[in-house]
Amino acid sequence: MTAADLAEKPPKSRPRLGRKFTLLWSASAISSVGDGMRESALPLLAVAVSDSPSAVSVVSVATSLPFLLMSLYGGVLADRSDRRRLMWTIDALRAVVVLGFAAWVFLATPPLVALAAVAFLLGCGETVFSNAATSAVPEVVRPDQLDAANGRMQANMLVGGNLIGPLLGSALFAVAAGFPFTVDGASFALAAVLVAATGRSTTAPTRTGRPVLTEIREGVNWLVRHREVRMLAVLSTLGAMTCFMGTTMMVLMVTRVVHAPAASYGIVLAAGAIGGTAASTLAGRLSGLLNRGTRIALAFLLMGASLILMALSNSVFEIAALYGVIGFGIVTWNIQAISLRQQAVPKELLGRVNSCYMLLTRLGIMTGAALSGWIASVTSIRTPLVLAGTLLLALLVAVLFLLPRMTAMETPRTETPAPEAADATGDATAATPGPEKSE
Numbered sequence: 412m413t414a415a416d417l418a419e420k421p422p423k424s425r426p427r428l429g430r431k432f433t434l435l436w437s438a439s440a441i442s443s444v445g446d447g448m449r450e451s452a453l454p455l456l457a458v459a460v461s462d463s464p465s466a467v468s469v470v471s472v473a474t475s476l477p478f479l480l481m482s483l484y485g486g487v488l489a490d491r492s493d494r495r496r497l498m499w500t501i502d503a504l505r506a507v508v509v510l511g512f513a514a515w516v517f518l519a520t521p522p523l524v525a526l527a528a529v530a531f532l533l534g535c536g537e538t539v540f541s542n543a544a545t546s547a548v549p550e551v552v553r554p555d556q557l558d559a560a561n562g563r564m565q566a567n568m569l570v571g572g573n574l575i576g577p578l579l580g581s582a583l584f585a586v587a588a589g590f591p592f593t594v595d596g597a598s599f600a601l602a603a604v605l606v607a608a609t610g611r612s613t614t615a616p617t618r619t620g621r622p623v624l625t626e627i628r629e630g631v632n633w634l635v636r637h638r639e640v641r642m643l644a645v646l647s648t649l650g651a652m653t654c655f656m657g658t659t660m661m662v663l664m665v666t667r668v669v670h671a672p673a674a675s676y677g678i679v680l681a682a683g684a685i686g687g688t689a690a691s692t693l694a695g696r697l698s699g700l701l702n703r704g705t706r707i708a709l710a711f712l713l714m715g716a717s718l719i720l721m722a723l724s725n726s727v728f729e730i731a732a733l734y735g736v737i738g739f740g741i742v743t744w745n746i747q748a749i750s751l752r753q754q755a756v757p758k759e760l761l762g763r764v765n766s767c768y769m770l771l772t773r774l775g776i777m778t779g780a781a782l783s784g785w786i787a788s789v790t791s792i793r794t795p796l797v798l799a800g801t802l803l804l805a806l807l808v809a810v811l812f813l814l815p816r817m818t819a820m821e822t823p824r825t826e827t828p829a830p831e832a833a834d835a836t837g838d839a840t841a842a843t844p845g846p847e848k849s850e
Contacts, residue, residue: 428559429552432548435551442540442571443567443570445509445595447571447574448595449580451580452584452592453526454467454471455588456521456526457526469526474531474533476531478538478770482538483766484539484623485543487626487762489539489766490759490763491616493611494546495607495612497539498606499606500603502536502603503600503603509599510592513589513593516588517587543762545753558698561746561749562742565687565691565745565746580595614758614761631763633757633760633763634768640820642813642816646813647744647748648772648774650806651775652782654714657722658718658737660792662676665727667792668793669725675727682738683737686735687738689739690738690739691742704815710741710747712740714800715802717736717740718733718796720733721796722797751820754821755820783795
């Protein structure tokens, strides 16, 4: 690919995404709100069950552990199964688990071990579901629609999971502890119905009967051997590590450095969610205005520069505004990375390669968070932010050199549309996310 190819802007007109994506997106939006409600209600219930501060930690660890234990196996399941059937089956099972737990909460106070068990089971389901959903999106939209589609899916996580869900879950918990879990269970049931309405997946499952480890190894080997996707995975892992190295200290920047009230931290988090939502909402339009390389470079520039400026700030409002810019950069990069991966990886391997990718980035996040605390303890709270921002700008330099290889992974826009992506009708949603729903 030449420099002229990189400079060429994609067409500005965006086709409709189609009925099946609308159903998939709606199911994701409903589930995200339910997830956010549960994730706010479980810690509150843990505090009510036990006076020990470790109770919240137990629930948090039980929620996060499946991402490490189940990622690779979840990739195998996504490739072995009809992906859409796997999604609605998982949601149906999660509905049963959460509704049963809600009934328990209404009748009695469950022990802490029950909270941890529910958090772990639902985390396992979420790990497999997320992989299957990411792998299913290319089946229902065309390659040139992936940015808009992935943007809308990112918006679900941000708006539903980070804003609406937690607020609604906390409010319902104040009325009765079982209410948020009841609504969460109902959301899973409705989401299962919506996904089932999309029909069967077009990608044939790989029913080989081979050992799970053999299939995992196949996905790992493909990632290792494919230079461009391997490079994308390394870049995402380093980006996640450096970004979390900076943002982990944000709560201390607000409370100890600028001495703002603890409630101000909620404003900062909301600003980050708003920035990310803006990026997901504008994803389709940005793909019509800027080429892929420019969008990737812009994301790293915004994240790096904002972290450095945040480290120098003495105002909570400046920190909130800068975190909004960081949120915009994070989601913009996520959308580009997901879209490129969906186009480059063979459909029959997409689940397993996605699982490797997700595991690497999760390890990057954990490493960055751990390094952040260590660096701040031996230097100052501002130091991890400056270091993270500097490293992200250094990664930007690497990105500029690697852009031709990364953008070479894109499917040519003259490619014949996928059969299911061509079903756009008058009731389909536009490629640019609508304002009513605002990752």
